[in-house]
Amino acid sequence: MVNNNFRISLLRCKGTSQIREKLNSELDRYSDLFPLSKEAKILLKPNLNSYMNALTGNTTDLRILAALIEYLKGKGYHNLIIGEGTSSGFYREKINIFSRLYIDKLATFYGVKTIDLNYAPSEEIEFEYGVKARVAKICREADFFINLPKLKTHFEAGMSVCLKNMLGALVGLPNKQKAHRSLFKNILNLNKHVRPHLHIVDGLIAMEGNGPSSGTPLNLGVILIGTDPYLVDLACARIAGFDYRDIPYLKIALDAGIINESYLKYSESFVPEPVIRKLRKPNVNWLVRFINKPGWQHYFVKIRLAPGFNRLFSTKLAGKLLNISGLRQDVFIKEDAGDNRISLIEQECDNCMKCADYCPMALSLPQQLKERDDRCIGCLYCFLVCPQKAIKVEGKLGYLSEQIKRYDKFRGSL
Ligand code: SF4
Numbered sequence: 001m002v003n004n005n006f007r008i009s010l011l012r013c014k015g016t017s018q019i020r021e022k023l024n025s026e027l028d029r030y031s032d033l034f035p036l037s038k039e040a041k042i043l044l045k046p047n048l049n050s051y052m053n054a055l056t057g058n059t060t061d062l063r064i065l066a067a068l069i070e071y072l073k074g075k076g077y078h079n080l081i082i083g084e085g086t087s088s089g090f091y092r093e094k095i096n097i098f099s100r101l102y103i104d105k106l107a108t109f110y111g112v113k114t115i116d117l118n119y120a121p122s123e124e125i126e127f128e129y130g131v132k133a134r135v136a137k138i139c140r141e142a143d144f145f146i147n148l149p150k151l152k153t154h155f156e157a158g159m160s161v162c163l164k165n166m167l168g169a170l171v172g173l174p175n176k177q178k179a180h181r182s183l184f185k186n187i188l189n190l191n192k193h194v195r196p197h198l199h200i201v202d203g204l205i206a207m208e209g210n211g212p213s214s215g216t217p218l219n220l221g222v223i224l225i226g227t228d229p230y231l232v233d234l235a236c237a238r239i240a241g242f243d244y245r246d247i248p249y250l251k252i253a254l255d256a257g258i259i260n261e262s263y264l265k266y267s268e269s270f271v272p273e274p275v276i277r278k279l280r281k282p283n284v285n286w287l288v289r290f291i292n293k294p295g296w297q298h299y300f301v302k303i304r305l306a307p308g309f310n311r312l313f314s315t316k317l318a319g320k321l322l323n324i325s326g327l328r329q330d331v332f333i334k335e336d337a338g339d340n341r342i343s344l345i346e347q348e349c350d351n352c353m354k355c356a357d358y359c360p361m362a363l364s365l366p367q368q369l370k371e372r373d374d375r376c377i378g379c380l381y382c383f384l385v386c387p388q389k390a391i392k393v394e395g396k397l398g399y400l401s402e403q404i405k406r407y408d409k410f411r412g413s414l
């Protein structure tokens with residue numbers, strides 16, 4: 001049976017002020033779960049899977065993160081930590097995701113600490129085939145743990161939400177690679193060990209198609225809050241129009257008795273038909289399907305990690321071939337961006353207020369674009385969504401150039 005204490009909420013939001021308003025009032029309904037002591041250590045774990053920002057559908061929206069931090073600070077909690085262990089390739093390439101997604105600037109502004117879980121003190125957990133992996137201790141030791149996943153499609157796992165987001169709790173590249181020896185079962189193994197108290201799903205701009213990094217953004221405008229990651233993931237599958245049986249780790253969870261029929265019934269009754277918006281599924285080729293077959297992954301990953309092969313697969317040429325074959329999605333651009341300046345081209349602006357809807361810091365836009373405001377963290381959300389291209393960005397764009405070019409065509413649809 002679904003736990004009687006279980007809670008789940010679905011918010012439909014548009015724009016920063018509505019996100020803040022609805023999140024605040026809904027979180028008040030969960031306030032009895034929060035620690036009594038205001039000294040409590042609260043860990044926030046967004047999905048910072050790559051340096052593609054939230055508007056691409058890839059990573060957690062800074063609007064939710066900022067709203068949550070303000071809520072918690074408003075309740076007197078001051079020991080807040082943002083923690084994430086970004087995915088393997090970025091870790092290997094030593095690319096700082098916290099800085100590229102402006103998490104560091106956001107954290108500095110609010111006086112919140114950050115921790116890269118890839119380098120955090122760790123403890124051992126058991127994976128399939130008797131493999132031992134290490135997970136960041138803080139995920140179990142924090143007094144309160146809030147999981148902040150993105151709702152997106154995933155070319156291996158079908159979908160990535162609450163359960164899959166826990167992969168970021170694994171410490172460093174070798175431990176993440178161990179998870180891939182039996183990805184779906186190890187997602188469940190990980191979630192038996194690491195159990196956030198609350199899940200807040202960012203479904204504002206979701207990703208459909210070949211997620212998590214090669215899909216396309218979709219303006220879904222939802223936030224889900226809940227206490228059971230299985231039920232929240234099932235509800236997300238309903239919202240996305242996916243059959244849970246196509247999400248291997250949910251199917252395995254049901255077969256293994258971790259969840260039961262009552263979970264399915266509850267998720268069906270919780271998500272009413274009109275809310276469902278069918279997301280395009282990942283369209284993977286035969287090679288990706290072949291290599292990710294449950295039971296076979298273990299052997300492929302073993303070969304992949306054998307000393308000679310491991311060096312070979314880390315070369316640029318192998319990276320390109322993996323991208324072309326669909327086995328790897330991320331592109332690792334080494335060039336950082338500079339301290340970019342944004343400004344308003346007043347004659348181009350028609351006061352549509354879209355920039356204000358997307359500003360995580362709730363600045364009074366477009367007015368506050370006329371002079372540099374200290375609260376601006378430089379995230380460029382306003383620049384990316386402006387339909388008139390009335391916001392100018394100057395400086396060294398580095399890795400952002402490719403992202404801006406790639407997502408320019410979605411500007412009008414966000
Ligand atoms: S989004 Fe662009 S056009 Fe609209 S108010 Fe902002 S700056 Fe002006």
Ligand code: SF4
Binds near residue numbers: 342
């Ligand atoms: S003004 Fe623009 S760049 Fe600055 S915080 Fe707001 S959305 Fe980000």
